[in-house]
Amino acid sequence: MPTGPRPCDVTFPNGEVTLAGSLTVPDRSGGAAGVVMVGGSGPSDRDNDIYFPPIRRHLADAGVAVLSYDKRGVGGSSGDWRDATIGDLAADAAAALDFLRARPGVRAGAVGLFGHSEGGWVVLRAAAVRDDLPWVITNSCPGTTPAVQERHALTGALRRAGADVGDTDRTLALYDRLVEAGRDGADFAAATRSVDSAGPSPAFASYWAEVDERLWEFLRRKQDHDPVPDAARLRCPHLAIFGGADELVPVAESVRLFGAAACRPDRHPRAGLTAEVFPGADHRVQTSGDGLLAPHYLATLTRWIGHHTPMTPTS
Template structure:
């Protein structure tokens, strides 16, 4: 059944996975453009913690419909994200795009994807693979490199925030990280990975491994060498990449360089333009220290989308 204006709970399917979400449609005349919002890593629900609601409200006020959904195995969605791959998550995003396009109040040719962090990888993969082109892709805080490289950067920043950690300990943890990546590449078991951590982890830093179990280790192995650049090269639509200049999780300068290099490829589709916006002082979620969005971020997001449709 089609959804009219207002906000309602919806469900759609990818194979035997039932995905549950919220669809909000502005009360504007005519058929509306729309976005599918994809949350970040881990058990992300349709609100991506508390990040998506204010973005959703701003897009609605700009006349843009928004569909966001619980990741498989989270909230009201069935399935299991830990047992999935990025391809599985991208296929879920594909199902969300197709569901949104099918709504009578939505202009199907004006539907795009907005993905945060890991959700940016998922959105790029979905957009590159979709048979029917999406109108645009927006990524926020999306690394331009693999998780193995990005995690190394995040780990250094995390350790430097911990009191009484010396550079020698940081070097040891980075060497441990590199050993775990190598172990993952050769298919090492969780037991072997745990032995590596117990042998090489500096005293006083147990939090590095405390929440990893066997299933999460298998997920990490599947994901660790994902490279988003080939998906960006295959895009057939405009891409807006937004970053917080003070992001401690993603190496922003390197990500901008990698995305920019992909955009300069001569084999790129001419529709696949790249716009990069870095907001000084903002963090991984494009938030300032006071918890509000960076100046201009929400207006930039809505204005860029409307200009592309």
């Protein structure tokens, strides 16, 4: 049974949006370090399904205050994520950061950001415009655009499904046409006609099944978001975590892109990059089918945070 600090429900504003979340503040002499956890794509709540709670408990037990929240339009939060941009979601993360920094028992200068998957793009955007962060962590965050990442994921799904060369080529060609249609401002009806005209494609069905008009518009707005300029503008250390067997993210290319951003001559001197790849781990950095995190994953988080932000203030 957990014996550490218990989370409490909180709300905080960002303009006209009210965000609801869970806050855990451990009792630490001199105040606790802190982290805002930002979930992945789709209707992610404060727990990011069941992924965040064990990470949240571990961090709290290690003396780190943790705030995670429901995305716009999910759980107790108002608004709708499908109407948002990456910039809007980054503003939500920034509001969460400022809220946590102001909590009693939390050291304002020791609060960083953690973003999983799409949340990594979000926290990089939020961090790129601030100079008051001790660090930022991206977890299974592609260094590519969403369009490139989705094509990588679709290619892998086709391969695992045993699609032949012809079906693979047709499906990827259809995907490429949809990306171009999005860039040209095509509406959902035009995109649907393109899918229908391509004929039946079982391999594409799962990708397209949940897309409706509002989701299409969100995906169209997001598809060419490039996280590298945000990574290059960081003024704090960046920990980029990946699972080596992640089927959704081009891991090697993402490490290369974030590494190239870190090597730019105009990179801020504090903005070092640490890349950690956990062999055999998936998109949630788990190495088995029972939801267990990769060995040493949690220890890596707390060790890295502790190195860049001491758990207790120093004299």
